[in-house]
Amino acid sequence: MNTAFEKTVSRSSQQAFATNKVIKNTYLLLSATLVFSGLMAMLSLYLAVPLWTYTASLIVAMLLGMFVLPRTAESSAGLGVIFAITGLMGFGLGAVISLYLQLPNGPQTVALALGGTGIIFLGLSGYALSSRRDFSFMGGFIFAGMMVMMVAVLANLFLQIPAFQLAIAAGFILVMSGFILFQTSQMIHGGETNYIHATYGLYLSIFNIFISLLQILGIFGDD
Amino acid sequence: MNIWLQIGMAVTIVLMLVFMYPAAKHWLNNSPKANKGDWKAVFIPLALVVAFVAFLILLVRH
Numbered sequence: 001m002n003t004a005f006e007k008t009v010s011r012s013s014q015q016a017f018a019t020n021k022v023i024k025n026t027y028l029l030l031s032a033t034l035v036f037s038g039l040m041a042m043l044s045l046y047l048a049v050p051l052w053t054y055t056a057s058l059i060v061a062m063l064l065g066m067f068v069l070p071r072t073a074e075s076s077a078g079l080g081v082i083f084a085i086t087g088l089m090g091f092g093l094g095a096v097i098s099l100y101l102q103l104p105n106g107p108q109t110v111a112l113a114l115g116g117t118g119i120i121f122l123g124l125s126g127y128a129l130s131s132r133r134d135f136s137f138m139g140g141f142i143f144a145g146m147m148v149m150m151v152a153v154l155a156n157l158f159l160q161i162p163a164f165q166l167a168i169a170a171g172f173i174l175v176m177s178g179f180i181l182f183q184t185s186q187m188i189h190g191g192e193t194n195y196i197h198a199t200y201g202l203y204l205s206i207f208n209i210f211i212s213l214l215q216i217l218g219i220f221g222d223d
Numbered sequence: 224m225n226i227w228l229q230i231g232m233a234v235t236i237v238l239m240l241v242f243m244y245p246a247a248k249h250w251l252n253n254s255p256k257a258n259k260g261d262w263k264a265v266f267i268p269l270a271l272v273v274a275f276v277a278f279l280i281l282l283v284r285h
Contacts, residue, residue, distance in 0.1 A: 055231075063235060066239065105283065131264065136255055137254055137257040157229055157236070173272065217283045220284055
């Protein structure tokens with residue numbers, strides 16, 4: 001009886017240790033990829049790359065995320081792949097930021113979008129970590145929402161309607177905010193055990209919130 | 224946008240939808256049921272995000 005009790009305590013402490021390790025590694029890797037991404041954005045700003053670089057970088061990063069990352073995430077090669085993805089996305093982002101910086105209130109818009117993204121991410125992640133609530137019931141809602149948003153992006157790629165773009169940006173902020181709650185709770189409750197996958201998910205949500213905020217603030221800030 | 228990049232992006236998004244579909248189907252079928260107060264715990268932070276974005280819009284307009 002005592003042995004069974006000891007085994008249960010040992011198993012749950014091992015589980016807690018593994019969960020804490022995933023959370024710690026995820027936030028460390030996320031910080032490193034965000035810094036690297038920022039450096040790549042600065043490099044592309046310095047090089048004054050054309051706007052098509054953003055689309056090209058995004059296509060390559062998405063293909064790497066779909067085909068290479070799942071095959072390497074369980075090994076150390078996954079670290080190289082996640083840095084390649086986030087570096088490419090940061091490099092592409094530089095082209096968009098340089099476009100916004102040329103607007104009348106450009107620097108203010110970029111700074112507000114950057115600060116706003118940081119506050120939204122830290123607030124939601126902090127809330128999920130401190131409440132320790134299980135948000136896995138949102139899984140269906142989040143994935144269905146993401147698919148709807150992707151179809152909307154696909155449609156507006158050809159329709160090019162500014163009002164629709166604004167609605168897509170607002171929708172992305174909501175779905176990605178929900179995803180931050182979902183992903184953080186998955187890490188806490190053992191649903192996500194791979195810190196490279198967790199970092200990729202959180203990085204994508206931060207990137208999408210930043211781009212969407214930039215679009216919304218850019219549209220509303222322009223007279 | 225260059226038409227070839229536009230087509231490339233469209234193909235990549237379609238691929239992403241195909242990749243995402245099994246995960247979406249899994250979560251739609253197997254998501255645990257929400258308990259009382261669970262959705263409230265989601266709507267409150269999301270409402271705060273909406274209010275915060277509205278605040279940022281006000282800041283950028285003035």
